Amino acid sequence: MNFDLSDDQRDIKRTAREFLAARYRWPEVRRLALEEERAFTDAQWDEMVELGWTGAGDLGVVELAVLAEELGYALAPTPLQSTWAAARLLAAAGEEGRLAGGRRGAVAHWEPGLRDPEAPASPFAGGRLSGVKVAVPDAAVADVLVVTAEGGRHVVVEAGAPGMTISRAETLDTTRRLYEVRFDGTPAEELSGHGFEQAWLGVTAASAAESVGVAQRAMEMAVAYAKDRTQFGRPIGSYQAVSHACAQMLLEVEGARAATYWAAWALDHEPETALVAVSMAKAYAADAGRRVCGAALQVHGGIGFTWEHDLHFLLKRAHANARMYGDAAWHRGRVAALSL
């Protein structure tokens, strides 16, 4: 029994923290988010390929969670998580080779009005896919799209396939590009395999881990600001109204982290627990992410509400993440179904 990262996992964390901190300072995050069409550069992608981060199929879920937490902490705009998601679903069908050599992937899942993540309705028949997918991360930069279709099926579409139209959406979270993808009789191949549920769970756990990193960063910014900012002649962090809000952030960040790493560990080592563990982690981390970021903004006061301050990027990512892969209420529903 050791609820702590191993030495290897710690190394991954340290490397990721240093790498990301050096490349994704706030001005660069802001530039990528607001000015760069794809929100990343080829050089940045190539470096991640070089580090081996794109080959997520070879990593355990705990290692994936460690990386995802650091990506959230740095708020690094990158199509890496989208590629992981596609890679894990492809691997469930033995098709991970489609992403060899640093090719990028994306997963097209949500549809207009779809709320239950287990009920996609895009028609697929005779090797042809139709329908509209919304809020698809990184669709325009993906070499391969994994698309969910009616009947819980997964199909794969190569970039540039006929009848596929991709248009950029305006997003709450500008650090992650989302697109609308329309399919009109687009040629697609069905993926077959048994590991899709596990793959989705891994992706969901990684998303929870990303929210943990986002919340951790927002909390650190709030605590630093509370030590620095004085009003009425004292640092505002000496007032209990502020310090207790910060303590509450720690409670939620640590709770989210504990649940998330438990879920990641269960996926690697105790699959019979993984389903409920992932839903618990996602629900708790989604709520913690948005609450901690909201409280951090409150601690910052007016400055935190300005466009110039960086905090809003974290707040927006936290709220966006909270709705990916099933929101907190949906995951609580699954916890209830499994526990009651």
Add this chain to the structure above:
Amino acid sequence: MDLTLSDAERTFRDDVRSWLAENHPGPAPTEEDAAFAFRRDWQRRLNERGWAGLSWPEEYGGAGATQVEQAIFYEEVARAGAPQMANTLGLAMGGPTVIAHGTEKQKARFLAPILSADEIWCQGFSEPQSGSDLASLKTRAVRSNGGFRVTGQKVWTTYAHQAKWCMLVARTNPDVPKHRGLTYFLMDMEQDGVEVRPLRQITGDAEFNEIFMEDAFVPEDNVVGGVDNGWSVAITTLMHERAGLAFALQVDVHIALRELVGLARSRGVIGDPGIRDRLAQLHIEAQVLRLNAYRGLTGAMNRGAPGPEGSLGKWHWAEVNQAVGDLALDILGPEAQLVDDPWTHRFLRSRANSIEGGTTEILKNIVAERVLGLPRG
């Protein structure tokens, strides 16, 4: 990261599980004195098995178990629905404090009867005017041939009417800053200068007491950790309280939650979406409590002592346990206006959770100052 039990830990778990199955004493009697005697007997049997002082070092009569084994033990006791031991404060707080700060003579005198439940312990910290600001306490201890005479009042003292020994913090020097003039005593409760009066609480029970001391005598030999050094000794006690109890308490929440699901089912509201959402949230929170308790164990094993994050666990537990009580009343609906034990009792009792053993506000201060490094108010 490895959340599995080692072979040795699994063997220990199986031992505990089968021993509890064979030795479970059945339901506890309801009458108060009989119930306490029942718990005393139960502790004696556990002590004969070597498990009363599970985490205590072997040289002091303990089993020298690791913290993980202790956690396993708590979980198995909860799973078996086995009774609490009688001398919980002596086992969880008094003994560890004597082991950490006591003289060899004190260890020889006090430890064995804690384990055997021959001598029950209580804790004399809080006073009517000194709750959260414990160091402001006014109970005075004045030197008097070969020891001290103690005068003052303590409150919220569990087991005082059963106890032989009181972990008493009193002021020995009024002329220095408040934290520095305190001394930690082991006071004999069986003497004329000590009077115990039950304190009736909102549940109607009298689980706690007030202690009135007038010239009560404590010999010099019963000072723990040195005269005027009582604050740091008391902190040891409180850290053990929060770390050790945090684990037992999360187990208690899991049991309550199981019963709450049963209540929702028997009242026909298990399908109600609002109730389901709250039950799911409580399952998640209870799991987070358990995970953080395990994380705390890992941290304590790596550092050798419980840390301030024990404060997080105690505060979070209070919120979750109170939410269990609230939800129970909502499930009962209009009938929550009628007494429906154990839920009425559980709801009322839970209101103390965010006050006893450190109020939530004080715990937030500790987290803010010692973990986050925020300035003191």
